[in-house]
Amino acid sequence: MRTTVAAGLAALLFSTSALAQTAADFSADRVKADVTWLADDAREGRDAGKPGYDAAAKYVADRFAELGLTPANNGQWYQQVPFVTVGADKSAPRRLTIGGKPFAHKADVMVNAYGTGAQSLTTDTVFVGRGIVDPARGFDDYAGLDVKGKTVVLFYGVPKGVPSDVAAALNNRKSKIAEEHGAVGVITILDSETAKRFPWDEIAHQGDEPFMSWATETGAPYRNAAGIKASGLVRGAAAQALFAGAPQSYAQVLAAVDKGGSVKGFALKPKLSFEATMTANRFDSPNVVAMIPGSDPALKGEAVLLMAHLDHVGVDPEAKGDDKIFNGAMDNAAGVATMLEAARAFAKSNPKPKRTILFAAVTAEEDGLLGSQYLAKHPLPGVKVTSVVNLDMPVLLYDFTDVVAFGAEHSTMGPIVEKATADMGIKLSPDPMPEEGLFTRSDHYRFVTEGVPSVFLVTGFANGGEKAFKDFLATNYHKPSDQVTLPFNWNAGAKFARVNYNIARALADAPEAPRWYADSTFGQLYAADAPKAQRPAGAPAPAK
Secondary structure, eight states: OHHHHHHHHHHHTOOOTTHHHHGGGOOHHHHHHHHHHHTSGGGGGGOTTSHHHHHHHHHHHHHHHHTTOEETBTTBSEEEEEEEEEEEOTTSOOEEEETTEEEEBTTTEEEEEOSSEEEEEEEOEEEOTTOOEEGGGTEETTTTOOOTTSEEEEESSOOTTSOHHHHHHHHHTHHHHHHHTTOSEEEEEOOHHHHHHSOHHHHHHTTTOOEEEEBOTTSSBOOTTTTOOEEEEEOHHHHHHHTTTSSSOHHHHHHHHHTTSOOOOEEOSSOEEEEEEEEEEEEEEEEEEEEEOOSOTTTTTEEEEEEEEOOOOOBOTTSSSSOOBOOOIIIIIHHHHHHHHHHHHHHHOSSOOSSEEEEEEESOSTTTSHHHHHHHHSOOTTOEEEEEEEOOOOOOSSOOOEEEEETGGGBTHHHHHHHHHHTTTOEEOOOSOGGGOGGGSSTHHHHHTTTOOEEEEEEOSTTTHHHHHHHHHHHTTTSTTOSTTSOOOHHHHHHHHHHHHHHHHHHHHSSSOOOBBTTOHHHHHHOTTSOOBOOOTTOOOOOO
16 A cells, blocks of 8 residues: 555646636635625525525525536535424423432533423433543543443543644544443533633523534434433532542542543442423525536546535624624635635636536534535435535635645645645645634534545634734624625635635546545544555654
């Protein structure tokens, strides 16, 4: 395998034939026009399932048609996603009872149940440290513990020293790991640092938000860990009650966790009861999908997917100030607009790409990467997605000269991304905000968990980027002020479209589809049986 990969790398690093003739076709004015329309107040924040989102979906479908693309879902522009929201009946009790002492929802506990109607679950409890199993790093917090039919109590986060992308993946898998060990409930406790970052009042403000997912064939909401029947978050007096009579007190365990290491688990004495009454609502919202069929008969069955989420968070009547509309200009009208520019370049290119190119403006990213998850688990007919290029919230406030290529170092996409960016004079930079866990927070990650190598470019911190990026996050991210009135650098939008096009074009014309590197945690977790590549000498490796 090493010899095969080494021989193929030279072929992977070719110059794409269509770049020169399409370079002049990336238009700042078109990016501006698309962002302006999508982020207008008339779209009402493009919330999935609402009229503003439906209008935006039609706009994108019309743009795809104007470009001469082909509908990708059996002749249809839309892949309708059936959604289910499960929320609590506020007139019924919603509480967690620990060792006979009841705690009301939002008063030191947050309670979630996932069925409909009156829900009640009573179990024994087991403390499982951080709730991690990762043999490659020597973590097994379930070793020697019997959790079958019980509720596990665990701390948020991972031990210090774990790379940010792997840490986020391990956090996301905790309920699945609990289910795999036979648990039926999960209680999470925050360490001191995380509790400072996410104050309880802010968590409680969102405590009545319904759980949302897409509907399975039975009509039930899809959940990755369907065996977990209830979950919760506890603090303070509720956490102390859980550890009453335990080998270590809550204060002792918290102090050990705050030091950053692993913490050994043990059985807890109190029984735990979840109680809530839940109701369900249903609606549909579409992914908008298009394609350019591949020109090579041997490769056209494989597809490169360019994806950007079309939704934002809608209208919040309780938002501070007079403006209640969350327009989502940067997040993610900018991503959709730059994807449309890349689509235009593909449509005009000659020769056409060897592999099929798919384009998807996906729904319900803001509700948990749901539209992309549905697309990943319900593939479009006739093609297999072998790589993903995701465009999400490029911060287009400055002339970026570097990017962070999340995911590139985990597969043979890395050398392709490196060349495509270098050809434009754009540097690759390491993640400047590892604490944010960005790799797992956008739509490409739903394909990663299906075993598909993916890349997600984020505009970097060079050339004034750090201040612009951090100011945007602090002042405008997920706020009504994320509008076209911000000082957009529209030329940066055209540039962002071009670099993503260059990457996708190189992937489309490469002699073989990307493979995970053998030392990638994500390849090991999600594509265990797929052929792997050995990392070439000198190639950037993920942090250990």
